[in-house]
Amino acid sequence: MEALLDITILSWNIRGAQNNNARRNLKELMSKHNPTFIAIYETHVPYHRLSTFWANIDYTPIHIIEANGHSGGIWLLKHSATNILTTITNSNPHYISFTINRGHASSFCTCIYASPNPTQRPILWNHLINLSHSIDAPWMIIGDFNETLLPSDQRGGVFHHSRAASFSNFMNSCNLLDLTTTGGKFTWHRNSNGIRILSKKLDRGLANVNWRLNFPEAFVEVLCRLHSDHNPLLLRFGGLPLSRGERPFRFEAAWIDHGEYESLVKNSWQPRTHNIISALNNVKENSVNFNHEIFGNIFQRKKHIENRLKGIQNYLERVDSIRHSHLEKELQKEYNHILFQEEMLWYQKSREKWVKFGDKNTTFFHTQTIVRRKRNRVHRLQLPCGTWSFDSDTLQQEAQNYFKLFFTASQDNRDRTFTEGTHLSITEEGRNSLTTPITKNEVYVALNSMKPYKAPGPDGFHCIFFKQY
Template sequence: MTSLPSIPVSMEDTIPNLAPDSLPITCMIWNVQGAGSRNFVTNLKDLVKVNKPNVLALVETHMEGEQAVKIASILGYDGHTRTDAVGFSGGIWIYWRKDVVTVSPIFQHNQHITMEISRVGAIPWYFTAVYARDFNDTRFPSERNKSCSETNRRSTLFNAWVENMDLLEVEFSGAAHTWARGKTPETRQSGRLDRALCNDQWAMRDTFGNIFKQKQILLARIGGIQKKLATWVDRGLLKLEARLRKELDEILDREEMLWYQKSRITWLQEGDKNTTFFHLSTIVRRWKNKVSALKNKDGLWVQDKCEIQNIIVEFFSNLFTEDGEQNLLDIPQDIFPELSDSD
């Protein structure tokens, strides 16, 4: 279908700038599954050339330090720290360019390295490169080609952990599944086992933008299919519509989770995709407690400060008077406890 229906302007077009206007720090993590082959070095050089990461993390290197130093020299990174593999298991190597960023390792473990990163002279932030079996979990059904009660249980626990840690997931582009094994339809398994999580202080606008873009594309495709089905019913189109609607539900759930975490409204445990509420509550927190305009009794907007004050005084005066006269006797008395002078 070559024509897509237009998407109405909505709140996605007025997303607040969630990150300060500063030069970004690009970080790249690659699960290399062994860093000793000649092809690996060739592919790595090409990836670095294309993505130009300021900070590069290689996990599951299966090797000790001599190769790590060699790679640093080949790629031109003058900053380097690592935890070497234990035998032929694990290994995390971190590289950075000292003229661009300052990296200070804080905690090093054979399954993760936590560091403080900043552009030279800028405010630092924290970054952790993780390679751990506990993170080999998916969050949504679409992130696996096969599911069972156990994978669903683990997904529930993983999602609860992400929410309890007040983390947001950075959306991605590319293949939906980043891991696969099995060469036949019967043995094939695949899933998305790689992701980036951040707290709301460092949530980038792209996180929201990518979700909204996916939602707009899905709405457009569903609209086109429904338009076609109105004139011609096809079994394939019906199946495609059902699949796309399921994907849309997942996108809406992700969008709601993002706004929920941004809004910090802990008392609201469940929602019915009421993302407008979450969005507005996030924005309202940033507004100053200020009244800039009010409508007077004639329905006209008033912006003058003195006139606004008069409108407010008049409103509450009328609210607490009856027939133009104060009636204080109807107001309940002595219903609130008082503190003594000594208290």
Template sequence: MWSKLQNLKSVSNLPWLVIGDFNEALWNFEHFSVTPRAEAQLVPFRDTLEICGLVDLGFSGVPFTYDNKRSGSVNVRVRLDRAVATNAWRNLFDFASVDHIPSPCSDHVAIFLKGEPDLGPVGGKGRRYEVSWERDSSLPEVIKQAWAAVGEVQNRAQLRDALTITMRTLGTWSRKFGNVMRELAKSRTQLEELMSMNADREDIRKVSDRMNELLYQEEMLWMQRSRISWLKEGDRNTIFFHSKAVWRARKNKIRQLTDSIGVVHSDFAAMSKLANEYFRGIFSADASPDASPVIDLWETMVTTEDNDRLCAPFSDKEISDAMFQIGPLKAPGPDGFPACFFQRNWSTIKESVIAAGD
């Protein structure tokens, strides 16, 4: 590995970052074991970094990245994973930092490299139905009670109000879960402390089990935001889902808009007003054109019987079929509910939805 790194350095002077498992420590104080590492084993790594001009970016978290998970004198913990970079790279990313993130699923901790935050116009965030709530068996009953408290729904305005009230109820109910990210961070910190203290394996297992559940919830959270429907949850695809969600957010983020006279706006309030006026204009009916001269030239293709069928009220079956043909996580409305909320609670809300559509 060391010769390959040196060869790469010899053919390029571009800013360079190397991150991952080097399978070696730099110094003996990074090796926590009864048996020390041979100094001759460490020197080639240090020499390679010096030749390549690579500097260790440091870290925050536990001082080791590998734990063989054994007890007593045979336990070995060592910092094998790290991020190193040239000064040219560090000048481009002044605020880069590295976190060691413990995981219950591996004998290595995760190496998380953070850069500068993505700043830009941000609007207010509404409530969102989280698929991870469905892990709680009491959710259907909570929704049923919230919907029953709304009363009879006869039109779309009442349906909108019913959804708003239900979302408010779910928001209050879901507080017991806390924020998945924060709870996961707490569990990681707790696991980190237990690992550092060489605590009892049973205590570590309990925290690991809790962390596994939170990791699954995190995976579902990012799957929901990525809108990926062809990959099944539960296979630890969190990184993929997160990457897709971040890509979607960056792709869909509107940073500036140009008005009709060529003025560029980047303020969120100004862009909101401009977008509202634009779509209000293009979707407004123009009463000035007279279409009758053109319509008279068209040959009638739809029979009276066909027209009657097309204009007939939607049946309950047609509405239900249409509902269950929607992708469960596709494009939730402004009320924050994706299609899966309606699909999984159809027996509770079916009559109200159909009544509102009549």
């Protein structure tokens, strides 16, 4: 899907497209973000009144659903210079579905404007559920859903549990995930006399698992609200370019399953029995070499075994060979072993607690890993001068500067001595308990109480390593 990574979609309920403020803001958004596609809703006017405006800023219509007075209306346009092929597959007054293609890469997209009437929205959800049954491809939806999913999606007003449940059922039925969002928590605001009395997250991006796995860096940015009571959304298929440094060491639980790794740990540990840090560093260095020279890349090994199996099976279609039949069984056994190691890899990275390892949930673990990474990623920071930055190098430098300043700041000169009688005192028994040497059994109990696949320590080793060896 690399051919589609540069695609961006700007989605905005504009609440009237003809007035001067709307056009100024549209022109500014196009100039600043240069989106590949733009979908705007509640247009209030026929498209032909702004056809010259769109031509002047180099955007051409893909599909137009005209508004009924001040109700509805969806305009879908794309940048004139783009070489992406688009095909409209479905449309009605509340959504436009289309495919985008460049070379062999393709994606199914839907731009949606759900009815403000809550009694009409379940009809749209059911319609989209039926549509999902015919989609066997990466699929994303973006737009104004006119519905909240969680109580935290709004501030003020009454949260409607039954309507949220209907929306949630629609997402589950279509296997849709809520895309990572940055830039703001809410996308719609209602003011009264200049005072904000109600805020909700009505606009969002959703995607099925297939789309999320093909575009793991994608995220939705909530842009600044300057004209409508809705914030514009900008979906970036490929995310932002990242400046990657040297990857830190991370222990891979799948190494445990290899017959030679236990002896590697023992041989690395023996010369340094009296220095744990030195022993761990030795294990770390030898593990890196072991991974490169012996264990190898799981995905490349899986592909290699698949190709060998295919070749042997093609040969056995022409020639009877006991030797090749035995080899086929050995390769199938090795392939299943690699699948087990792959499942262990994604289980470790997903850090899921409730699902049981061994249930062949590799795709689920992979998806959870992608979602967790996106949730934990910092997409922007406010600089000391007050401006916001998205640049990867700047984000890394600012984070480093912040913690350097935080941990090296000089201490104040306040008197930190306690006045006798103003604080609780510890008992003699408590003092003895704190100063008693730690026993081997205490360490053993503490270690066994830890989750084996949770986040590693600063040395890169997960708890499973210490439990195993």
